[in-house]
Amino acid sequence: MVKTRWAVLGPGAISRDFVVGLRSSERGVLHAVGSSAAERAAAFAAEHGAEASGTYDEVLARDDVDAVYIGTVHTTHADLAVRALEAGKAVLCEKPASPTLAEVERILEAAERTRRPFLEAFKTRFGPFAQALRELAAGGVLGELHRVEGAFGFDAGTREGRLFDPALAGGAILDVGCYPLALAIDLAAASGRPIDPEYRRLDARLEGGVDGTAWAELGFGTLSATIGTSVIEDLSDTAVLTFADAEVVLPNVWGSRTASPDAVVIRRQGDEDVRHLPVVQPMAAEADALSLALEEGRLEVPEMPWAHTRAAARVLTDWRAAALAG
Incomplete structure (x- = not known):
């Protein structure tokens, strides 16, 4: 090679x-x-x-x-x-x-x-964890996927620098809000839904001229997604996928820059099945x-794929525009 x-x-x-x-x-x-x-x-x-x-x-x-x-x-x-x-x-x-x-x-x-x-x-798109989520969304084993809920947020501490500079496109939406959005788009595609969502709600709170915290409710056909982001407060890194016949809990859903997530928790009819997955260096x-x-x-x-990059860019552009418009 x-x-x-x-x-x-x-x-x-x-x-x-x-x-x-x-x-x-x-x-x-x-x-x-x-x-x-x-x-x-x-x-x-x-x-x-x-x-x-x-x-x-x-x-x-x-x-x-x-x-x-x-x-x-x-x-x-x-x-x-x-x-x-x-x-x-x-x-x-x-x-x-x-x-x-x-x-x-x-x-x-x-x-x-x-x-x-x-x-x-x-x-977050690479490795056994990401592939397992696609298979669950596509396979029908848990019934139809109805809802995706996830957020990526942290308190940057300082309110200065790149994250809070409007001239450098600072703010939460572009920096980390793109992660739960990319997850929703990926699962929509895997479940056979359209990847260009309708906007049901786009909210944000400004901090120093940039979006400090933001939330969005999106509709991918019959699949709903609630996603959140922040650079001024810590948000839970546990995501939840609601299927017709089960709930899938994803602790540490974003992993880290050195290791992909390693567990999927499936809750169905009172039982909890924890599935451990191999870890990769995602970068x-x-x-x-x-x-x-x-x-x-x-x-x-x-x-x-490029279609997912385009879909994410459209939402990020519109979400951020709505945030900055107040």
Whole structure:
């Protein structure tokens, strides 16, 4: 197997976690680091053993880079993704792909035009846990899936920095609200429902000009989803799926940057069945999924196809617009 030579664009905290995850990859290795400041790229490369570093343009111009991971702030994703695709690289872009649907469409048009793979980096879409949920939603063993309830929220402590900067598309919806939304879209698709939902309720509370806390009630045909998010308060990380014949409880539903969730609890007719699942390094798993697409000549990854990226971008754009409009 010829391993994918990865470049990281943006030597920040999330990129550091990606590089750590990449060490568990079966198909890829870290090769280069790019930054708006060459000296920052060089320091990150030295810390993590990358052979090359430089500015974004210098790294994208290299023939020995096959794929890039974009770990910069939300507002820079689209430009960097398009530049990387046009340079002939496969792209794994940290979620959200961009703050608006229009910018996401610009990325996907570039991927289609250049015939290079693009994947929005939703680590929660990969591994045995995610596959088990799809199988439950599709299989009919528990009856029809009626409702999805989940939230991702934390108290950032400070009310400064990227998360609270309107110019950097700060706020909860884009940063972590995308996770319960992506779960709802995934399960809607698995259960045969439409993935573009109707909006039944879009609420938010502003904090310093950005959405500090937000809730949405969505309808995917006959499937309802209640999702919440916050960067100013801790919310439960337990999600609940309501089927016709059972309730499925998902403790620690989002896992972590180093391990996917490991348990599904099925409650049916007074009985509780705890199913333990193998754990994967989710950031390595998403990197390997893109490497496989590159190897096989595919533009999309089945765990997070472009249709799901578009559906999520539409909801995130509208939800955030409603929040900021008050």
